[in-house]
Amino acid sequence: MASSSAQIKVGIVGGTGYTGVELLRLLSAHPNAKLHAITSRKEEGMPVADMFPNLRGHVDLAFSAPENAALTECDVVFFATPHGVAMGQARALIEAGVKVIDLAADFRLQDTAVFEKWYKMPHACPDVLKDSVYGLVELNREKVAGAQVIGNPGCYPTTVILGLTPLLEKGLIKLDNIIADCKSGVSGAGRKTEVGSLFSEASDNFKAYGVSGHRHHPEIVEQLGKIAGQPVGLTFVPHLVPMIRGMLSTIYVKIKPEALETDFQALYEQRYQNEAFVDVMPVGSLPETRSVRASNQLRIALHRPGHGDTLIVVVVQDNLVKGAAGQAVQNMNVLFGLAEQTGLDQVAILP
Amino acid sequence: MASSSAQIKVGIVGGTGYTGVELLRLLSAHPNAKLHAITSRKEEGMPVADMFPNLRGHVDLAFSAPENAALTECDVVFFATPHGVAMGQARALIEAGVKVIDLAADFRLQDTAVFEKWYKMPHACPDVLKDSVYGLVELNREKVAGAQVIGNPGCYPTTVILGLTPLLEKGLIKLDNIIADCKSGVSGAGRKTEVGSLFSEASDNFKAYGVSGHRHHPEIVEQLGKIAGQPVGLTFVPHLVPMIRGMLSTIYVKIKPEALETDFQALYEQRYQNEAFVDVMPVGSLPETRSVRASNQLRIALHRPGHGDTLIVVVVQDNLVKGAAGQAVQNMNVLFGLAEQTGLDQVAILP
Amino acid sequence: MASSSAQIKVGIVGGTGYTGVELLRLLSAHPNAKLHAITSRKEEGMPVADMFPNLRGHVDLAFSAPENAALTECDVVFFATPHGVAMGQARALIEAGVKVIDLAADFRLQDTAVFEKWYKMPHACPDVLKDSVYGLVELNREKVAGAQVIGNPGCYPTTVILGLTPLLEKGLIKLDNIIADCKSGVSGAGRKTEVGSLFSEASDNFKAYGVSGHRHHPEIVEQLGKIAGQPVGLTFVPHLVPMIRGMLSTIYVKIKPEALETDFQALYEQRYQNEAFVDVMPVGSLPETRSVRASNQLRIALHRPGHGDTLIVVVVQDNLVKGAAGQAVQNMNVLFGLAEQTGLDQVAILP
Amino acid sequence: MASSSAQIKVGIVGGTGYTGVELLRLLSAHPNAKLHAITSRKEEGMPVADMFPNLRGHVDLAFSAPENAALTECDVVFFATPHGVAMGQARALIEAGVKVIDLAADFRLQDTAVFEKWYKMPHACPDVLKDSVYGLVELNREKVAGAQVIGNPGCYPTTVILGLTPLLEKGLIKLDNIIADCKSGVSGAGRKTEVGSLFSEASDNFKAYGVSGHRHHPEIVEQLGKIAGQPVGLTFVPHLVPMIRGMLSTIYVKIKPEALETDFQALYEQRYQNEAFVDVMPVGSLPETRSVRASNQLRIALHRPGHGDTLIVVVVQDNLVKGAAGQAVQNMNVLFGLAEQTGLDQVAILP
Incomplete structure (x- = not known):
């Protein structure tokens, strides 16, 4: 394990998408990280800064083909790839002593049957999965510190899980009817060229999607169930907002009769008082x-209309930072014994 | 009452806001309407098309001061004014035999105590209010046809009420826990100059607002209760979407155990089969x-994840058309015996 | 030729792009047009309104494969296809007595060498091209009325040509240094899935493109030269604006010394006084x-800073309407002896 | 003067606008700056982070009334105020030995008659103005280092001046006909509540403004004339782009006949090779x-269509950073002998 003053040699597999360029933005300014290899078969040889001109002067590397990349020389490799790639390459990296942080879903769901159902492929390495850690540091800090393979949480799950954790840990709400009405900026769909992601389709428009089923549903349910110690019933509806970055989840829960006197504000403040990236x-x-745009911060506010039995938890984050690349760097920091905020203390961009 | 071939003389009080310009757009192209007077004290004498250049070549009128406007010569007067204006002028117009359609809230809430609580002013004419009609044509067509004063529904209420009407009429859902998570474009805040409505504040951003209480909550609750025949418990959270026009409401309800076998799709299709402006x-x-942008259409879709006891109703409309000016013209059409679609058959603008 | 009261049978080849759906919006509400066939090989059998939900209730047709479409039964066929398609099918339609309006570039450039240079394909029917008419009605009304094949102008050319016509017709400006700094909404790039057209790429961003050469340059130059009676020197730089629709061209010209006393405002007003779609x-x-959003209007304003020898002409239009589908319908109206505004009198959408 | 390791005590007058919050974002993360006082009469007592939630956890100060603020204790005071404020307070600060950096126009124009004409007020301290320095570091680095009062350049001028400097210094272009077609995001209009800056007015829209005269015109002309050693003729047209941040200037110049063989690319690269914030x-x-969003970078590209005598210079910057707050911090760095990039090395946010 690198000491906090040494440079961590970092590899990125699949650096041409939005989580990839966001990793590059964060890691190129990280005081303890050194970019060692970035792979893209399609763009082999192209300087990274030619594709992402914001990196001009900050990143000198060119994309290399996966097979030529010196990934096994790295201390840690991030996978900013489609689902299914990381699990195919993880074992070789582990054997070379390289830590793996997957930003896709290969190491998020412990139940391989559920994985296969939602991602339409068998899991390539159930044994590695079993030893992997779900990289939500605020829940699993100790395990992350000792992990070899980390499944970086999905963007929606990060907001819903952190939004409900204090309630579930204390058993204060009914578990059969949690509603998460979630809204995401368009960058959540990635840099793939799909009609629905075109400016002329997504701009000046609003819609729900995935109402009949979304891959983040089983992930949220697995984690909430783990915290609650029993299954939870979740209705989850994602929506697409005409903005690039940003995610807001409005979560509706029913307070148990015996918990109506709880000081929920105090509960949340106490639960997260030592968390650098969770702002109650x-x-x-x-x-x-926008209060978290381009930062790793996640903010939570509680509302209880008419002081009744409905509690509303509103959570915001930048889907590309705390919801993806920033959280991955946070995991790296924990993994290598660095202060958790290292390289992640940017002030959000407003306006 | 004018016959369908005659020209209805129309007055508009307060034509400088977004509902005003939208009324002008629709009425200037309406085959049976003739714009007779448009008032604005502040802009007296200014040609309307100087303020709204889209109207160049379509509207020749200038703004006139309210006291000089020949409003009593009109057949109908629309109030596109802040809350409180219409109720101060309604009586004089009624006495002159003029129909009144108020796009603000003066004639939406039958309970004057509720009105005073939410709008911070006493009601100026409770007797007129008592005889007024809530102008949701799909519910109150007969009454609208015979009305003297119409309270044009609020934008959010239009979506939530029409989204729930078939369920409430048949008594199929639990009434104590309806959740309406609603999202509106920024034009809903009007043309007032407030910091939160600035481009640099509202663009590339998403937020909830009015969580602790919004004026449309009592309006929705009054109407839903009327349909259901008993009080309903509603949690209503509006959100602001970075788009100009458009409103989407995601409504979560619990199906009663005895109603689980209902064919909800058929129910909705049947209920609205003769409604020109409701598309199931x-x-x-x-x-x-965007499928309803600049049109008077409202579209509804039903979802029932896992065929469980949660039904999700998704409703979209253009907040300035079906949610305001278009609905007002629809009321005018009914009021004057015209075909309901007259002047309202525009195809939505996409992209 | 159809009389103005008869129904024109209309075919559309390639109805799945933005000019296609805009044609459908306009033609479905056109009092003298009847949609007869819409082709798309890829979407054969799909109801048009499934792809474009704004057309629900307005268009009942389904896409048909090109070879099965009854195009030769039509009175007129619009090609809303990529460059090169119309010229391959035009002859067969002409022989069947069908009028052709191509919204792509096949019949815009009279010089086939220039066409081949810019569009990288030989011209398929130079003889048809020779008899075709450049469908800028304000310049070529008579010729359009008698045409068999019409090349509908490009979007940028429409603004630049109409912006300069009065000056060129009177010979008032220097011809060697015209600068057209043009800005377009993203819909101008069409519905093709390209990275640069993604919301997350084009939103909250501004850039120039095609600076070293754009296909509209030769088109503009050919038309300006024809009006001026001699070659013109044009610098043309297009830019991409983060909005769906709309185009603004800022044109800088030098007034000839002998023309400095001209009343340019009067000149323009006089030149366009009978033009329904040109607003000086x-x-x-x-x-x-936005003053022309979703309308066929084009607006022009003149500026002359310090009353010097630089004249600035600012021109706006909706690139999908006057810059494409609306202008095509305008051509159809002229072609079939209808009043030019028929079906094109929509008020622009503002806000 | 503080050494580079000491903490510079910083005051900000008028911290409630966009340049104010941007100064706060940059200075709160600046390793050598310590925020000492932020004034706002209107918001006295309000924690800064309550107004700008992105600053939560980064800025603990509250706004103080100007008269109570310990501004004379500061090493440097930034004025992020309307025009006319800084010149009224500068003398007192100078006498207390405090450096002044004005982000408004009070110290930009050396000719007080021109100032009065454009800003409609007499200049309060012509003697201070005379000794002040125009804070474009790339031109005036030495003078900035020794200045007491700095006029921070306007946003448009920064792009046009840096875009033309290499050409003017070498005398390679004609000076009588420079055209700068400039485009700015809406944040350039500030946080003032004006109708034209509302989301529903500025979104999905594009327009020119200030065509008949803009305050940045005399500023640009004064600086270009100084570099060229003779007066220049400039046509300057600003436009409003529906994006929050960002500015792009397209500059058209005529190359002198004797300079046609110049390697302009090499010229620019050489001129700016040591400039950290100018990227050729x-x-x-x-x-x-977006390649400079939220960064202090300015990027330039040259185009010469057909290798003719027209040279096109395209310049981009973030109007709030290099065009305002970032440039002000750059000036502070030079003023206090710090490395110029200190606290200004953020990677631009993309997407």
Whole structure:
């Protein structure tokens, strides 16, 4: 394990998507990381900064073909690839002593049957999966520190799980009817060229999608169930917002009769008081996605209309940072014994 | 009452906001309407098309001061004014035999105590209010036809009420826990100059607002209760979407155990089969706000994840058309015995 | 030729792009047009309104394969296809007595060598091209009326040519240094799935493109030269604006010394006084693209800073309407002896 | 003067606008700056982070009334105020030995008559103005280092001046006909509540403004004339782009006959080779505003269509950073002997 002053040699597999360029933005400015290899079969030889001009002057590397990349020389390899890639390459890296952080779904779901159902492929390495850690540091800090393979959480799951954790840990809400109405910016769909992601389709428009089923549903349910110690019933509806970055989840829960007197604000503040990246806002706050734009911060506000039995938890994050690349770097920091905020203390961009 | 071939003389009080310009767009192209007077004290004398250049060549009128406008010569007067204006002028117009359609809230809430609580002013004419009609044509067509004063519904209420009407009329859902997670484009905030409505604040951003209480909540609750025949418990959270026009409401309800076998799709299709402006989309549809942009259409789709006891109703409309000016013209059409679609058959603008 | 009261049978080849859906929006509401066939090989059998939900209730047709479409039964066929398609099918249609309006570039450039250079394909029917008419009605009304094949102008050319016509016709400006700095909404790039057209790439961003050469350059130059009676020197730089629809061209010209006393405002007003779709705005106006959104209007304003020898012509249009589908319908109206505004009198959508 | 390791005590007058919050974002992360006082009469007592939630956890200060702020204790005071404020307070600060950096126009124009004409107020301290320095570091590095009062350049001027400097210094272009067609994001209009800056007005729209005269015109002309050693003739047309941040200027110049053989690319690369914040992109590049979003970088690309006598210079920057707050911090760095990039090495946010 690298000491906090040494340079961590970093590889990125699949650096041409939005989580890839976001990793590059964060890691190129990280005081303890050194970019060693970035792979893309399609763009082999192209300087990374030619594709992403914001990196001009910050990243000198060119894309290399996966087979030529010196990935086994790295201390850690991030997979910013489609689902299914990381699990095919993880074993070789592990054997070379390289830590693996997968930003896709290969190491998020412990139940391989559920994985196969939603991702339409068999899991390539169930044994590696079994030893992997779900990289939500606020829940699993100790395990992350000792992990070899980390499944970086999905963007929606990060908001819903952190939004509900204090309630579930204390058993304060009914578990059979949690509603998560979630909204994401378009970058969540990635840099793939699909009609629905075109500017002229997604701009000045709003819609729900995946109402009949979304891959993040089983992931959220698995994690919530783990915290609650029993299964939870979740209705999850994602929506597409005409903005590039940002995610807001409005979560509706029913307070148990015996918990109606709880000071929920105090509960949340206490639960997250030592968390650098979770900001419990004052009572009555209305978090905006721009308050976390391009930062690793996640903000939570609680509302209880008419002081009744419905509690509303509003959570915001930048889907590409705390919801993807920033959280992955946070995992790297824990993995290598660095202070958790290292390289992640950017102020959000507003306006 | 004018016959369908005659010209209806129309006055508009307060033509400088977004509902005003939208009324002008629709009425200037309406085959049976003739714009007679448009008032604005502040802009007296300014040609309307100087303020709204889209109207160049379509509207020749200039703004006139309210006291100089020949409103009593009109057949109908629309109030596109802040709350509180219409109720101050309604009586004089009624006495002159003029029909009144208020796009603000003065004639939406029958309970004046509720009105005073939410709009911070006493009601100026409770007797007129008592005789007024809530102008949701799909519910109150007969009453609208015979009305003297119409309270044009709020934008959010239009979506939530029409989204739930078939369920409430048949008593198929639990009434104590309806959740309406609603999203609106920024034009819903009007043309007032407020920091939160600035481009640099509202663009590339998403937020909830009014979580602790919104004026449309009592309006929705009053109407839903009327349909259901008993009080309903509603949690209503509006959100602001970075788009100009458009509104989408995601409504979550619990089906009663005895109603689980209902064919909800058939129920909705049947209920709205004769409604020109309510489109029940096929099972599994994902309505987009742009599918109704600048049209008076409202579209509904039903979802029932896992065929469980949660039913999700997704409703879209253009908040300035079916949610405001278009619905007002629809009311005018009914009021004057015209075919309901007259002047309202525009195809939505996509892309 | 159809009389103005008869129904024109209309075919559309390639109805799945933005000019296609815009044609459908306009033609489905056109009082003298009847949609007869819409082709798309890829989407054969799919109801058009399934792809474009704004057309639900307005268009009942399904896409048909090109070879099965009854195009030769039509009175007119619009080609909303990529460059090169119309010229391959035009002859067969002409022989069947069908009028052809091509929205692509096949019949815009009279010089086939120039066509081949810019569109990388030989011209398939130079003889048809020779008899075709450049469908800018404001310049070529008589010829359009008698044409068999019409090349519908490009979007940028429409603004630049109409912006300069009065000056060129009177010989008032220097011809060696015309600068057209043009800006277009993203829909101009069509519905093709290209990375640069993704929301997350084009939103909150601004860039120039095609600086070293754009296909509309030779088209503009050919038409300007024809009006001026001699070659013109044009610098043309297009830019991409993060909006769906709209185009604004800022044109800089040098007034000849002998023409400095000209009343340019009067010149423009006189030149376009009988043109329904060209609005010369008052001196000092600042036209906005939204003032023509979804309408066939084109607006022009003149500026002459410090009353010097530089004249600035600002032109706005909706690139999909006057810059494409609306202009095509305008051509159809002229072709079939209808009033030019028939079906094209929509008020622009603002806000 | 503080040494590079000491902490510079910083005051900000007028911290409630966009340049104010951007200064706060940059300075709160600056390793050598310590925020000492932020003034706002209107918001006295309000924690800064309550107004700008992106600063939660980064800025603990509250706004103080100007008269109570310990501004004379500061090493440097930034004025992020409307025009006219800084010149009223500069003398008192100078006498207390405090450096002044004005982000408004009070110290940009040396000719007070020109100032009065454009800003409609007499200049309060012509003697201070005379000793002040125009804070474009790339031109005036030495003078900035020794200045007491700095006029931070306007956003448009920064792009046009840096875009033309290499040409003017070498006398390679005609000076009587420079055209700068400039485009800015809406944040350039500030946080003032004006109708034209509303989301529903500025979104999905594009327009020119200030065509008959803009305050940045005399500023640009004064600086270009100084570099060229003689007056220049400039046509300058600003436009409003529906994006929050970003500015792109397309500059058209005529190359002198004797300079046609110049290697302009080499000229620019050489002129700016030691400038950390000026990036001369490779031949043929198309700079995008997002490539500099939230960074202090300015990028330039050259185009010469057909290798003729027209040279096109395309320049992009973030109007709030290099065009305002970032450039102000760059000035502070030079003023206090720090490395120029200190606190300004952020990677631009893309997507």
